[in-house]
Amino acid sequence: MPFRLGTDPIRHTLQYLEKGPLVFKERVRVMLVHYNQREKSHKGVEEFLHWYTPQIQYKNPSLQLVAMKNVMPSTFIRLFLDNDEEVLVNAEGKSKEDILSHLTKILGKSASVLAAEQKEAQIVENVSNFGEGCGRHCICEVPGQVPCPGIVPLPKEWRGKYKYGDLDD
Structure with a gap:
């Protein structure tokens, strides 16, 4: 070697x-x-x-x-x-x-400063968390997920009130 x-x-x-x-x-x-x-x-x-x-x-x-x-x-x-x-x-x-x-x-x-820096470096944010105070606000920000229904409406066949209900549109 x-x-x-x-x-x-x-x-x-x-x-x-x-x-x-x-x-x-x-x-x-x-x-x-x-x-x-x-x-x-x-x-x-x-x-x-x-x-x-x-x-x-x-x-x-x-x-x-x-x-x-x-x-x-x-x-x-x-x-x-x-x-x-x-x-x-x-x-x-x-x-x-x-x-x-x-x-x-x-x-x-x-030594106390080094220990604090090491502890801070070990705290890693979990990327799967979302919501207030996290890296992502909504699951729709993750690539490959369905966009927010408030921004892009879901297809009617994906919504339960049209699929299982008696609404015919």
């Missing part, structure tokens, strides 16, 4: 991607990570990018994630927000878990 090739193939599985704990708020647009591969104190950022980048990209599809290596002497994460604001996070000497927890705390959605 081609998706199992490469270093750490667990990162390519759907179960791993869905377990990502970091879901940014909607106002976060770009995450720019600066680190230096030659420095030992930047190892946490390098591991953070290796392990959590696939999960972050899966959970935040509108987020642009850019990694700049060997450009700056210090390591930091710069987050660009909607209203032209920037948030700088110092990642010098921190582990991947510390970086993840700090980003989750400052710009991530809380």
Whole structure:
């Protein structure tokens, strides 16, 4: 299987991607990570990018994630927000878990917000319901159904008073 090739193939599985704990708020647009591969104190950022980048990209599809290596002497994460604001996070000497927890705390959605969004996504309207407060007002709006008798009169042979009654028209 081609998706199992490469270093750490667990990162390519759907179960791993869905377990990502970091879901940014909607106002976060770009995450720019600066680190230096030659420095030992930047190892946490390098591991953070290796392990959590696939999960972050899966959970935040509108987020642009850019990694700049060997450009700056210090390591930091710069987050660009909607209203032209920037948030700088110092990642010098921190582990991947510390970086993840700090980003989750400052710009991530809380567990209660995530639970509410998940519950809202699970509530799916039943398309077979019709009436007031539903997607369809009348059964006649469903393709293949008989149109409303108020708009298009039914044939007389379909109406019981003509079929079973003694009305002769």
